[in-house]
Amino acid sequence: MRDWVIDIFAVVPHSDYENLIGRIDNLWSLAKRRAAEAVNTELLNANWRTGQYIVEFEQHGKFRAEYGKQLLIRLSRDLTTLRGKGFSRSNLTYMRKLYLTFPKCETLSHKLTWSHYFELLKCGDEMELQFYFHESINQKWTVRELKRQIKSSLFHRLALSTDKDGVLALAHHGHAILTPDDILHDPYVLEFTGLPQRKCYKEGELEKALKENMENFLLELGRGFAFIGRQYVMPIGGRQFKVDLVFYHCILKCYVLIDLKRSEITHGDVGQMNLYLNYFKNEICMPDDNLPVGIVLGAKRDEVLMEYALEGITNKLFVARYQLYLPKKEELQAQLDKMLSQTDI
Incomplete structure (x- = not known):
């Protein structure tokens, strides 16, 4: 042989x-x-x-x-x-x-399995079911990923951050990502980190937990995110600054910087993120990249303070909340029903 x-x-x-x-x-x-x-x-x-x-x-x-x-x-x-x-x-x-x-x-999609449909049919609301139906196809969710997103009430969280027409669009087409505003969730649900809600933890612990559970964090962030690095170093004016997490968004073609805050977001946190965005815009982004996006992610935020802190900033900079436990679907549904009842859709 x-x-x-x-x-x-x-x-x-x-x-x-x-x-x-x-x-x-x-x-x-x-x-x-x-x-x-x-x-x-x-x-x-x-x-x-x-x-x-x-x-x-x-x-x-x-x-x-x-x-x-x-x-x-x-x-x-x-x-x-x-x-x-x-x-x-x-x-x-x-x-x-x-x-x-x-x-x-x-009207059935054979891109989904019977196990997908078994989970989808548990949704009590037609719009919610249609949203997860389209998102499962668009984002190629596994059954495990679909179950996690339903459990975290993704539809309700996205719906409450948009208007009535946006709710219908979510139900009919899924979550389209066309602008930086479309990648924002509020709140982000980080229950997969395993950090107890009342434990006194450091920002580094949260950052480490997210990195160790990056697959779940990417699922929470949504389609298009690619992880670049943690504690990204930026030498500016003889000093070294570090942003907690850096991603590249393959659909929007831009860098996304995330800074984590264990407690309430301050106006100083907003100014610091603006500094990071200016650095990336001038030193890191290539000519064919779109402008970077910054998200300051904290446990709390004061709406009035954030309104004044963000006024006049031309960079795409967002502040958002996170929570370490799954939201109560009934409460989110009640908020959504109240919003939709104000005008017939």
Whole structure:
């Protein structure tokens, strides 16, 4: 066998053989990916049709609501006997809900799995469901990422930072990033750091926790962020200044600087970030970069003080709050309902 291989390479260049290996490897990788996509498409369609059959059976028999529970219990038992796992009453309930939520099969996206839809269908509000539906597709969220964003009430946090038309846009299209204002969340939810809400911690501890959980932090920041560095050094006027975290936003094509404050944001923090932005604008940014963006992230902020601190600043500079616990969805929903009720949308 060894002599045969040597004879082959005496005739065929090694690079040609490596190319052959690469082409076959790519062929099978593509085939497996397409096979997985085909399986997902068929399973999703089968789940949707199961829901359709259940609803049509109910409508044909003019089922009363109290009979629905018994129907699903019996279906679960009989289908499990016939087909095995996958037909629990819970699964059948969500298959039925899948059909009712997406009554036209072509409106389903096969970029998402049944596990994605299972989480989406838990949303009690139609606009909220549509937002997470579009964002899961746009940002290619895994099921784990989708669950985290639903749990952190991302839709409500973004909705409350916009206007009524913006809420509808979020629901219909997801979160479009067109300007620096679009990357801002308020508040940022950093529960993944594991820092207790009442512990007296230092800013360096928060920064270290964010770096150690960078995958989750990038998910919270949103699409387009690439991590550049921590404690980025800026030599200015014979002194060295450091900004806590530096990112590059691949969609906006600009640097994003984040400074962390353990307690309330002060006017001095705003001035310091403005200094950092001026340095990046003149010393770091390339000609094809857009102007840098700065975010001062603190536990508290005084609205009036921040209004005066930011007045006259021409750089894109934002102040935002963070919290170390998940917000109460009910409270956010109440705020959103109040905002939307002021004018019909």
